[in-house]
Amino acid sequence: MKEDRDFGGAILLITIGVVFLLNTTGVLGWGIWPSILEFWPVILVLWGIKLIIGDSLIANIVMGVVSLIVYTGIIVLAYVGYTQNNIPFLSDDMNERIKQPIFQTFNGEYKEEDMKIEASKYENIETRNIDINVGASEFTLKDSAESEDYISLHSKYVDNHVEPELESSNKDKELNIEFSTKSPNNLFFFRNVTPMFNLEIGKASLLTNLNIQLGAGDGTVSLENVALNSVNAKVGAGDLEMSLLKNSVPKKMLIEIGAANMDLTIPKETGFSVEYKVGVGDLNIDDESLVTFASNNTYKSSNFDTATSKIEIVANVGAGSLNISTK
Structure with a gap:
């Protein structure tokens, strides 16, 4: 043989x-x-x-x-x-x-750091675009009616694990702000840390476009002062809570959800429409499910035609869920 x-x-x-x-x-x-x-x-x-x-x-x-x-x-x-x-x-x-x-250890001790983009750095800005790209971390985003900073960041993280980056650029009176988390191209022996990044938007009257990409982390967005024009949210496998109230009601929203869960809260008096496509996931409005398996349809709130404030929402949900609540 x-x-x-x-x-x-x-x-x-x-x-x-x-x-x-x-x-x-x-x-x-x-x-x-x-x-x-x-x-x-x-x-x-x-x-x-x-x-x-x-x-x-x-x-x-x-x-x-x-x-x-x-x-x-x-x-x-x-x-x-x-x-x-x-x-x-x-x-x-x-x-x-x-x-x-590829393997790198760290001591597990948290490091705290503050960064900000101050008003004095850019003048005559008419529009602000904020891009937030977060991986395996937790983040919060809120606004302030008093702060004159374009944005501020307080980070609590561990070196060589997940680290923050805050960058900005100005072109034609349009300010572009990018916040992202980066991980060194290494594998670690220990992962028992949870980085935390707290962002605060100032200059509330400045027209703002918000773009959020959340991977496997958790995010909480609570805005009621900043003047929002549009909001895009792409959530992979994490959880995102978003509350857009009072002055922070955008005209348009684009939502993409993979296997994640997203809770969206908007004012009760705001009219809204939802053009949705759902795979095996779910779409709920005020605790009422709108979809069956593989649904593709459009929903309009009862006050959409008469409301003075309106949001047009386009939602693409895979295996996760989108829960819209009015408050």
Whole structure:
């Protein structure tokens, strides 16, 4: 009976054994392993290639040669990442990426930080666009009738876990503000922290467009002073509570929900229409469900034609739910 040989697998075992031997003899420190593990998806790629080309002798020889080249390259790159030496023929950016290990620990201590975009930084602004992009974090957004700052941020987070970015730019009397959370391209041994970001909008009379993208986090939006023109909300797998009352009633809203839950509260005297498309999720208005499976329709409130304040809502709900309440 012919015995199949797996040259690629053998090369992998030999490579691991050689690295362990260098570790145990003190030639190479154990700290190289985080850099090696950064390339673990390569094993899946090589396995997939092997499934495609089959188990013939020639295929196994080819896989053995390819595996030898690839694993040697991984060890070289991991060594560079471990020793922090540059490879001359690679760009500075690529060298920096190689030096960052996939596993990184942190001390778990929270850091608190305040940032703001002050009124003195930009003058003669007529419109403000606020983009909020939050991943695995919690955030709140409120407004202030007294503050003259365009926006302020109080952050509570852990370095190297999820960190805040607040940027702004001005073009043709239009102020663009971007708040986002960034995560280093690493995997962590510990994830038992919950970053918290509290935003406050000032200059309430300035016409504002609000765009929110929420991934797997939780968000609370409570606005009643800022002059909103439009609101876009895209929620993936998180939960978003949004209350738009008094002066903060936009003309248009675009809502996209994946597997998330969103609660929207608007004034009772405001007329609203909802053009909706729902997959396996749900749409409720004042605790009454409007949809059956895979619904596509338009709803108008009883006071839509007579109300002085109106909102046109376009909602696309996948497996989650949208709950609209009037207050």
